[in-house]
Amino acid sequence: MAMPEPDAEAIAKRDWLIDALREIVPGEGVISTTEELRAYECDALSTYRQVPMAVVLPETVEQVSKVLALCDRERIKVVPRGAGTSLSGG
Secondary structure, three states: OOOOOOOHHHHHOHHHHHHHHHHHOOOOOEEOOHHHHHHHOOOOOOOOOOOOOOEEOOOOHHHHHHHHHHHHHOOOOOOOOOOOOOOOOO
16 A cells, blocks of 8 residues: 655645644644654554654644644644554544
8 A cells, every 4th residue: 555645735834834833832742853753653553654744732622623723724634643552442
């Protein structure tokens, strides 16, 4: 199974998007350096790897809502992620 090609339009607005995300989730809530993003390129199934454009770690429902609204408005694809342990039956 081939991985989809990165979205050129999204990549073109990466810096702007990261700044906008940092306005919503301040401090260390937005991860954007290549070194830090490597930890998020795959889960336990490491066959498929894709370094994300950014990782956002919101702490409130309001932050989640604003991040998703921004991404929807800018047509940025989002991959939600929980704990990733499968202990919750997912």
